[in-house]
Amino acid sequence: MSRLLFAILSLFSFAALLEAQWKLRENVYVIESEWNTEAPAKRVELTCNTSDETLPVYWEKDTELKGTGKTLIAEVKEFPDAGNYTCLTADTHEIISYDFFLITKIDSNGQMIRSILKSFDEPNKTFLKCEAKNYSGIFVCSWMTENESPNVKFTIRSLKGSQGDVICSSPVAHTDTSVTEYTAQCQKESYCPFAEEHEPIEMFLEVIDEVEYENYTSSFFIRDIIKPDPPQCQYVATNGTVTWTYPRTWSTPKSYFPLTFRVKVESAKKHNSQIRDTDEQSIQIPTAGPKRKISVQARDRYYNSSWSEWSSLCR
Numbered sequence: 001m002s003r004l005l006f007a008i009l010s011l012f013s014f015a016a017l018l019e020a021q022w023k024l025r026e027n028v029y030v031i032e033s034e035w036n037t038e039a040p041a042k043r044v045e046l047t048c049n050t051s052d053e054t055l056p057v058y059w060e061k062d063t064e065l066k067g068t069g070k071t072l073i074a075e076v077k078e079f080p081d082a083g084n085y086t087c088l089t090a091d092t093h094e095i096i097s098y099d100f101f102l103i104t105k106i107d108s109n110g111q112m113i114r115s116i117l118k119s120f121d122e123p124n125k126t127f128l129k130c131e132a133k134n135y136s137g138i139f140v141c142s143w144m145t146e147n148e149s150p151n152v153k154f155t156i157r158s159l160k161g162s163q164g165d166v167i168c169s170s171p172v173a174h175t176d177t178s179v180t181e182y183t184a185q186c187q188k189e190s191y192c193p194f195a196e197e198h199e200p201i202e203m204f205l206e207v208i209d210e211v212e213y214e215n216y217t218s219s220f221f222i223r224d225i226i227k228p229d230p231p232q233c234q235y236v237a238t239n240g241t242v243t244w245t246y247p248r249t250w251s252t253p254k255s256y257f258p259l260t261f262r263v264k265v266e267s268a269k270k271h272n273s274q275i276r277d278t279d280e281q282s283i284q285i286p287t288a289g290p291k292r293k294i295s296v297q298a299r300d301r302y303y304n305s306s307w308s309e310w311s312s313l314c315r
Contacts, residue, residue, distance in 0.1 A: 041077035049097035137191025
């Protein structure tokens with residue numbers, strides 16, 4: 001084989017190795033593995049981090065000897081192939097360097113197969129849901145897993161744009177009988193509630209379950225994710241009037257951030273209810289019998305975002 005042909009083949013081989021992986025952070029790489037039995041394993045080149053070309057070294061994965069020499073070609077296909085590859089000195093067994101490999105499953109079209117998170121029914125079967133109670137720039141992002149895994153790790157951040165970054169708290173787990181919901185409170189820095197938004201916020205969630213990697217994204221304007229807290233209401237029996245106040249968490253002044261309201265009157269009979277729309281903060285229901293249930297919900301008056309949950313019963 002001529003030297004030129006050998007060099008060309010080496011370049012093609014190196015390019016294939018680069019396509020097989022991408023760097024997540026220092027010493028941590030993600031391998032895209034086509035998730036079917038016929039697809040070949042990805043060949044990944046590892047290089048021991050030593051400048052001494054004569055130093056005898058060897059490679060281990062989970063105490064299993066994988067090879068000797070400064071360079072190792074590892075074949076990664078399934079989860080047992082992923083994990084920590086360590087380069088050690090042959091004489092003193094001192095650790096010189098390591099590379100940690102995660103696997104992300106992809107289909108035959110190169111699209112990531114996502115299975116760690118469970119989708120929300122609303123909105124639109126999304127995996128990463130973000131909501132804001134007001135126009136302060138503070139919002140909460142949520143995601144769910146089928147059950148709590150002690151090894152699953154999450155990192156949520158923004159893909160920084162020209163209008164300022166977003167900072168988020170560490171995720172907090174809330175577990176019930178069937179799912180675990182995680183929430184993180186985030187805030188867009190230098191956000192002005194009175195200014196028009198021109199660029200959406202891009203949120204990026206990375207999920208690592210032992211050696212499996214997935215990521216999820218959500219793009220929105222604050223105005224798109226507004227969901228007020230429920231109003232506080234009361235019923236005056238003497239004149240049949242229901243009154244309510246704006247949620248304490250809503251933006252002020254209310255003249256600039258007005259809400260619209262719905263009042264629901266439910267009879268004792270199942271599935272028999274009336275809903276009235278109003279921009280006022282009171283409504284008269286003189287025919288409300290003693291067994292009727294009354295509640296109120298709110299929404300931004302000028303933007304078609306989400307309705308709040310229904311309030312506690314007004315009486």
